[in-house]
Amino acid sequence: MPLQEYRAQRNFDETREPSGKDRGQRLPTEPIFVIQEHHASHLHYDFRLESDGVLKSWAVPKEPTLDPTVKRLAIQVEDHPLDYATFEGTIPRGQYGAGTVTIWDHGTFESPSGQEPALPSVSEAIDAGHIEFVLHGKKLQGKFVLIRMKDRAKARPQWLLIKMKDEFAQASPSNPGAHSRGRTQPKLPQEAPKASTST
Numbered sequence: 001m002p003l004q005e006y007r008a009q010r011n012f013d014e015t016r017e018p019s020g021k022d023r024g025q026r027l028p029t030e031p032i033f034v035i036q037e038h039h040a041s042h043l044h045y046d047f048r049l050e051s052d053g054v055l056k057s058w059a060v061p062k063e064p065t066l067d068p069t070v071k072r073l074a075i076q077v078e079d080h081p082l083d084y085a086t087f088e089g090t091i092p093r094g095q096y097g098a099g100t101v102t103i104w105d106h107g108t109f110e111s112p113s114g115q116e117p118a119l120p121s122v123s124e125a126i127d128a129g130h131i132e133f134v135l136h137g138k139k140l141q142g143k144f145v146l147i148r149m150k151d152r153a154k155a156r157p158q159w160l161l162i163k164m165k166d167e168f169a170q171a172s173p174s175n176p177g178a179h180s181r182g183r184t185q186p187k188l189p190q191e192a193p194k195a196s197t198s199t
């Protein structure tokens with residue numbers, strides 16, 4: 001049963017999070033994504049992609065970025081109901097994930113075009129451990145990839161969220177050297193001192 005884990009963790013008499021009992025009305029558009037900034041015991045960003053009527057979900061401990069040189073850890077967590085995409089508010093103290101949730105970015109996504117044979121669905125790509133997608137959000141746009149890391153010993157599968165190089169890629173402010181064009185620094189004369197090694 002989908003969402004079983006999600007429901008088991010929450011008391012819907014206490015939290016205003018959606019129970020997922022009513023399947024959200026979906027207009028026939030591109031599938032959606034949402035990133036929710038979640039001030040729980042540790043600040044993280046919940047990255048969610050629509051697939052098969054639920055939101056496949058990853059907790060990203062650091063803010064997602066358009067910098068292709070940065071790999072963000074993304075820990076796969078339980079599927080969330082589609083309704084969760086619009087949830088903002090405070091999960092009460094003592095409840096699972098207690099803390100405030102705000103929407104950091106949202107929009108639609110699609111598979112990268114022009115690839116043959118046809119790309120797998122999101123759920124097939126999750127099984128394969130490699131998902132490529134193009135985000136159409138406000139903060140995040142362009143091609144991204146999620147790659148599952150090999151360590152299966154962890155209770156929660158660990159992935160890397162990485163921006164792929166395209167016209168939307170940009171260096172993050174904290175990483176200014178990442179896109180400096182070419183290394184044009186003059187080479188310093190390398191006169192290795194042939195001093196006799198004195199001991």
Ligand code: MN
Pocket residue numbers: 038040044046059097
């Ligand atoms: Mn969370």
